[in-house]
Amino acid sequence: MTDELELLRDADPVSAETGPWRDRPLDARAELLLRRLGLQRRRRTVRLRLLAIEAVAAAAVLALALTVPGGGAPAATAADLVAAPRPLVAHASRADVPLAEIARRARAAAKETPGKSVMGSHVQSWSMGMEPGKDTVTTPVESLTRWNADGSGSRLEVATDPRYPGRPVIDDSTPPRTVHDGKVLRRENYPKGTYGANQDYFEAPPTGVAELRSYLAAWLPGADKDPASLLSAVQSFQSVWTLGPRQIADIATLLSRVEGMRPAGRVTDRLGREGQGFRLSAESGGRYLVVLDPDDGRLLDLELTATRAEPEYRLKAGDVLFYTAWRG
Structure with a gap:
């Protein structure tokens, strides 16, 4: 404060x-x-x-x-536990679905089943530790945030075993519990009336593409003009909210209008799901890979890779800088 x-x-x-x-x-x-x-x-x-x-x-x-127990599995080495993830690989084919078509499908699905966005999220993420002269020492983290009608809530963050990046370590039960040898990093409970007021994007998102763009820009200035800022805002926004069909359609439509977004091909994302990939090169450096469900437009995975080497940080071109994969 x-x-x-x-x-x-x-x-x-x-x-x-x-x-x-x-x-x-x-x-x-x-x-x-x-x-x-x-x-x-x-x-x-x-x-x-x-x-x-x-x-x-x-x-x-x-x-x-x-x-991490034996159980017949090979013992985890230090290299296993701190290794940076490899970038996702996209494969172009004639079956690829254009981004405009994905947005159209998302809007059609929203008309059939409007639904509502729910505050809370279930996310797996990883980010590179950027410290001069040191190797990356980070692990993937799975987080589950839930909010109740009375404004109370909870957050659970668990480190995952990097050898099994797609395997869940949090069971979304009541209350949530860890599975598959996850190591709890953070467990918090919020009292009644909190309603997520201590985090960004705590206000309910609007419906409508223009309205949602303005909403995102209110929290991250520039999201209404700069494509990279828009992706950053969407990443943060969807780490707070699990989107309903209307907001899913609005996000897909926003992305379909981003200048410079190019098709990459089919991608198997971090959680083993088949999606359609699209790439965007940021002016400040780095290349984004956006993975969408081609049927309903849901954002499955967002990844940023380096486009140039940074010897000071032992960073090579093509290294993953961060990724976020949404389970909700």
Whole structure:
């Protein structure tokens, strides 16, 4: 809280000398300062998350090495537990479904079964630990977040065995429990009335493509203009919400309108599901692979790989920087 207050004081979008501000819109300077404030907060949040991942990863590696049983399976080595995942491989064929057609199918499915988005998610993710002069030391993490009607909720994060990347380690029961030798990294319970107010995208998403784009841009400025920012916003958004058919269709339609999104071919994603892949090269470097269910438009997997080497971080072109796979 102290850090957030310091950011607000530094930004000071409306100072005491500007007079009453309630009856008029913010001027250009105030808007710019507020936009910068949002970006500073997100950068700080992302950095803290990366530090947290790096901190628990080393412990998780050791814990996995100690807890993965024999059971006839080969013993886990340090290399097994810290190895970076290989990028997904797409295979183009005549059976590929264009992104525009996937979006059309998603809209048709939403008309037949509108449904609603539900706050909470079931996600498997991995990100590279970027520290100069050190090798990657991270493990895949599966997380399950659930919210109840009274605003109470829970979050469970479990390190997975990298030798079996698609195998679930959380059983979505009541209450959720770990399976397949998962090592618990974080378990939290939230009291009544919380309703996810301590996280981004806590407000219910709108329906409609333009409305959803504005909603995403409100949390991540630039998501309404920059394709890479849009993908980043979608990734964060779907880590908070399990989407209903209408929002699935809106996301698929948004992606179908992204300039530079190119078909990649059929892909077997991180969880063993068949999907249709599309690639996007970011101006700042890196190449995204977006994997969609060709039948209903659901986002299955999002992956970012490096397009150039970064010797300082022992990063090679083609290395995976992060991926997120949605189970919900």
